[in-house]
Amino acid sequence: MHVPVMTTCGHNYCYSCISHWLVSNNATELTCPQCRVSIKEPPALNSALQQLCGTIADEIQDENSTIVTTRIECIAQYKKDVSTGNMFHNVFGNTAIAVVDDDDGVARCSNCHWEVEGDVCPHCNSRMRNRMAIGDDQGIDSDEYSEDELAELRNGTAGEGTDLARIYDLEASSEDGSEGSESSEEAISARRPRAGSDDRDRSDVSERESVDSDLNSFIVDEDDAEVGDLSDAVSLPENDGHKLHGASSDDRESYDSDFYEHNDEGGFVSGDSLDDGTASESEIPQEDDANAAPLARKRRFHVVIDSDEDD
Amino acid sequence: MASLPKRIIKETERLVSDPVPGITAQPHEDNLRYFQVTIEGPQQSPYESGVFELELFLPDDYPMEAPKVRFLTKIYHPNIDRLGRICLDVLKTNWSPALQIRTVLLSIQALLASPNPNDPLANDVAEDWIKNEEAAIEKAREWTRLYAKPK
Numbered sequence: 177m178h179v180p181v182m183t184t185c186g187h188n189y190c191y192s193c194i195s196h197w198l199v200s201n202n203a204t205e206l207t208c209p210q211c212r213v214s215i216k217e218p219p220a221l222n223s224a225l226q227q228l229c230g231t232i233a234d235e236i237q238d239e240n241s242t243i244v245t246t247r248i249e250c251i252a253q254y255k256k257d258v259s260t261g262n263m264f265h266n267v268f269g270n271t272a273i274a275v276v277d278d279d280d281g282v283a284r285c286s287n288c289h290w291e292v293e294g295d296v297c298p299h300c301n302s303r304m305r306n307r308m309a310i311g312d313d314q315g316i317d318s319d320e321y322s323e324d325e326l327a328e329l330r331n332g333t334a335g336e337g338t339d340l341a342r343i344y345d346l347e348a349s350s351e352d353g354s355e356g357s358e359s360s361e362e363a364i365s366a367r368r369p370r371a372g373s374d375d376r377d378r379s380d381v382s383e384r385e386s387v388d389s390d391l392n393s394f395i396v397d398e399d400d401a402e403v404g405d406l407s408d409a410v411s412l413p414e415n416d417g418h419k420l421h422g423a424s425s426d427d428r429e430s431y432d433s434d435f436y437e438h439n440d441e442g443g444f445v446s447g448d449s450l451d452d453g454t455a456s457e458s459e460i461p462q463e464d465d466a467n468a469a470p471l472a473r474k475r476r477f478h479v480v481i482d483s484d485e486d487d
Numbered sequence: 488m489a490s491l492p493k494r495i496i497k498e499t500e501r502l503v504s505d506p507v508p509g510i511t512a513q514p515h516e517d518n519l520r521y522f523q524v525t526i527e528g529p530q531q532s533p534y535e536s537g538v539f540e541l542e543l544f545l546p547d548d549y550p551m552e553a554p555k556v557r558f559l560t561k562i563y564h565p566n567i568d569r570l571g572r573i574c575l576d577v578l579k580t581n582w583s584p585a586l587q588i589r590t591v592l593l594s595i596q597a598l599l600a601s602p603n604p605n606d607p608l609a610n611d612v613a614e615d616w617i618k619n620e621e622a623a624i625e626k627a628r629e630w631t632r633l634y635a636k637p638k
Binding site (some may be wrong): 183193197200207209214 | 548551552583584
C-alpha cells in the first residue's frame with residue numbers, strides 16, 4: 177500500500193484499489209468494502225500510514241525489487257490524478273441525477289437535460305448518482321451453463337416470471353424473486369426503483385409508489401419494466417382516454433405491450449427495447465406538431481387564394 | 488493465462504493450510520481460478536451428515552466482482568434452484584472486495600442452516616416450505632440421504 181487513503185468511516189485502502197472498486201461497484205451507491213457504509217466524500221490521503229508503509233518498504237526492498245517499481249507507479253498515478261483533477265476516476269465530482277421527464281418518460285440528466293443511457297451522461301459526462309441497472313440477460317451467466325441448461329433456465333423461468341410478476345403487480349410487494357436471484361436482489365437493493373419506460377408506466381407505478389420522488393428513484397429495473405408492461409396490458413381500456421393519437425398509435429402501443437409479454441422470456445427488457453418504447457412515445461407528439469404546422473400554413477394559404485379569387 | 492493476482496495465491500494457500508471446518512476447496516490443476524468445493528451440511532439442519540459438492544470460479548475482475556458459485560449436488564433448498572444457482576446477497580449485490588472465498592463459503596454453509604423461503608429462488612420449494620415446513624424439511628433430509636452421500 178504505497179498510497180493509502182482513508183474513508184470517512186475510518187478504513188484505509190490503497191488508492192488504486194479503492195478507485196477500481198468505486199468504479200466497478202455497480203450498486204446504487206458507493207460503499208465502503210469493509211463496513212458497507214455509504215461513501216459520500218472522497219477518501220483522503222493518510223500520510224501517517226503512507227510514511228509507515230514507506231519505512232517498511234524501504235526495509236524490505238532488497239528482497240523484493242518489484243515493490244520499488246510498483247511504489248513509483250502508484251505514487252505517479254496518484255500525483256497525476258491529483259494534478260488533472262481526476263481523483264478516483266472522478267466518481268465523486270461531476271455527478272448528476274437521472275430524472276424522468278413527465279412529458280415523454282425519457283430519463284434526462286439533471287445537469288444538462290440531455291437524454292441519458294447508462295451511467296454516464298453522453299453530453300456533459302456527469303456520472304448518474306442513481307445508476308440504472310443494465311440488463312444482462314436476466315442475470316444468467318451464459319459462461320456458467322451449457323446451452324441446454326441455458327435453454328432450460330430461460331424456458332423454466334419464463335412462465336414463473338410472468339405469473340409471479342402478476343402476483344407482484346397485485347400485491348405490490350417488494351420481494352418477488354420471480355426470475356432468479358439477480359433481478360430479485362437488484363430489486364431489493366434498489367428499494368423498489370421505478371420503471372421509466374413510458375408515461376403510463378409511471379402513472380401506474382406512481383400509484384403504488386407515491387412515496388418515492390422523481391429525484392431519488394429513477395432506476396430502470398428489468399423486473400419493474402416487465403411489471404409495468406403487464407399492467408399496461410391489463411389496464412389498456414383505462415388508458416384509452418389518454419390516447420389522443422388515434423388508432424395507429426393505439427396499434428403501436430398494444431403491439432408493444434404484446435411484444436413484451438409474449439416475446440420477453442423471463443421479463444428481460446434490454447436498455448434498447450426500453451429506448452424503443454420511449455422513442456415511440458416521444459415521436460408521437462413530434463409527429464402531431466409536424467402535421468399541425470403544415471396544416472396551419474395551408475390554411476393561411478387558402479385564405480390568400482380565396483382573397484385573390486374575390487378580387 | 489495471465490499471472491494470478493497475489494491475493495488469489497494468498498487465499499488459496501490459506502484455504503489449503505488453514506481450512507475452514509466442514510469446508511474444503513481445491514483449485515483445479517489446469518485453472519487456478521476454478522475450485523472444487525465441498526461443504527458439509529450443518530448440524531441440526533436437514534442437510535446434516537450430507538456432503539455437498541460445489542464449483543467456484545473467480546472471474547477476471549475478482550476481487551472487484553464476486554466469485555461465481557453453484558451447487559453440483561442436488562439439494563432441496565428454497566434459495567437454491569435445480570441448476571444449483573444460489574440466491575445469496577453477498578454473491579450478488581452485497582459483494583464487497585473485503586470478502587474472501589472462505590467467507591463466501593461460510594455464508595453458503597450458513598444459508599444451509601437457515602433457509603429463507605421468503606426470498607426464494609426455487610419457487611416451488613419455497614411454496615412447499617411455507618405451506619408445510621415439516622414435510623419440506625423431511626424432503627430435504629431425504630434428498631440429502633439420496634444425493635449428498637459422503638464419499
